[in-house]
Amino acid sequence: MRTAAARQTSLRTTERPRENWVSQIGSFLFVLPYLVAFGFFLGYPIVFGATVSLQHWNPMIGSGGWVGLGQYLNLFNPSDLASQQFWQALLNTLLFVFISVPFLVGIPLILAYCMYLSPWKSVFRSAFFFPSILSATSVMAVWSWMLQTEGGPINHFFGSQIPWLVRQPWAWISIDLVTVWWSMGFNLIIIYAGITQLPQSTLDAASIDGAGIIRTFRSILVPQLKSILSVVLILSTIGSFNLFAQPFLLTGGGPNNSTMSVSQEIYNQGFGLNHMGSATAMAFVMGILLAAVSFVQYGTLRERRG
Amino acid sequence: MKMPGWKRGIIFAILVVGSLFMVFPFLWLLSTAFKPESDAFDGHLIPGHPTFANFASVLAPGSSAEVLRWLGNSLLSAIVASLAVMVLDSLAAYGLARLQFFGRKVILYLLIASLMVPFIAVLIPLYLELANFGLLDTYGALILPYTANAFGVFLLYQFYTNIPKELEEAAIVDGAGKFQIWRRIFLPLGIPATATLGMMTFMGVYNDFFWPLVATSSNSMRTMTVGVALMAIGPYSTNYSLLMALTVFSMIPTFIAFIFAQRQLMQGVATTGINL
Structure with a gap:
């Protein structure tokens, strides 16, 4: 009896808490194929990129010698042309984040609430969602035609002569308008899903209490949706920071480089001028900035959720 | 109300x-x-x-737009990439969600951290790496990099952790191995989430512009998005009738996906927002 019991406990201690190493290797094999892909196409490029950013690098020749942190320090050299362009592009991109994110969160929030209160929900939802599954190039091809100064449908419709894509502030207004048209539906779907997941009673109770639509929106809906709205805010901020295709294809970064985005600047440095080392240094600075922004935003989101 | x-x-x-x-x-x-x-x-x-x-x-042969070829390139890379992503991510998510092995936690944190890396940060090193492998301007370049994204692993990870333990235990009693448990329980039960992941990956790859722009250089290896962009700034820059016809053509797969998989796509978007 005693030996049997002892054997049982010993079996338990060797088997339950920790599997033996053969079995662990068997389990690891499930993750291995993905990890290989991850290592080759994400892990290695990050490490390799870090070393490239410390060297002069021309894609034809390869490394042109180590420069240490020189290319990072150069970004803080105000007399360097590439550094001036980088900071200008970063400012442009920040400006875009500030003028696009409020619309990308606010408009879908209002529309989602309207949809919740309205019949034909699925028709409206489809209409608003469809543009967000289009490619950047289809969207920009359509809008570069819509926004032509001479004879473009928008100017024709309003009987105006607005230089949408070639003068400021119209160029930013156009890029903002197109971005909202293109990606608003994505946020709308998330917010609408959030509203339908609220306990039915919260919104109904408000209406029984006689709260109007706007009161309910302000003092019930928005506070209840806080965590979803934070997610939408984070995704939109990151998306807007990664601005590339809209100015690249609509304005070419003009007029006068005023809509040049950081991504396009890095693209020009790397693939236009073949300065891959300094372009990678710029990309890493931008990557760190973006990671910091999303880290801070994730942090506040966590705190709010408690 | x-x-x-x-x-x-x-x-x-x-x-x-x-x-x-x-x-x-x-x-x-x-x-x-x-x-x-x-x-x-x-x-x-x-x-x-x-x-x-x-x-x-x-569509005329001999025009500078190799439209059918571009469409084929886009469809081929989007289909192969999404199949690969579905299989790789499903296996990995099962391993991470249900099995124990050394370093599991470290791998999870590594994958979470990777979600914060913007594409622009790896663009150039990825380009140089594929150039080293001699894969630029091939289907390898148009497919392989998309398999590294950790998004799908988390989508399925969350789905798999919610599958009741009893199902698994019953299978273990029947003598099923880990692989059989994955194939007979997690793979079939996970079909809704995996289909959503597949649709989102397909649209993501079909619509991607930045990566195929730098990863391809010959006209016949361009994808639909890059092709449309090049025609828009090149030969069709003043002929809007041709540019719009090309754009309509490039949207056909998107229309089809929208008609048949609208629900999966919206589901994917909604869960992305709610699970974060």
């Missing part, structure tokens, strides 16, 4: 105006695609002389 009629009317009007704003560019897109070039600027929504000539010349 009870509301007076005029409030209902305002809400409905907001939505109708909003939807018209969303649809308006499509109407012009279609209208221009069916107009001869001389009518492109006539300002009429209904084409006065409707024609298929734009589509014919966009």
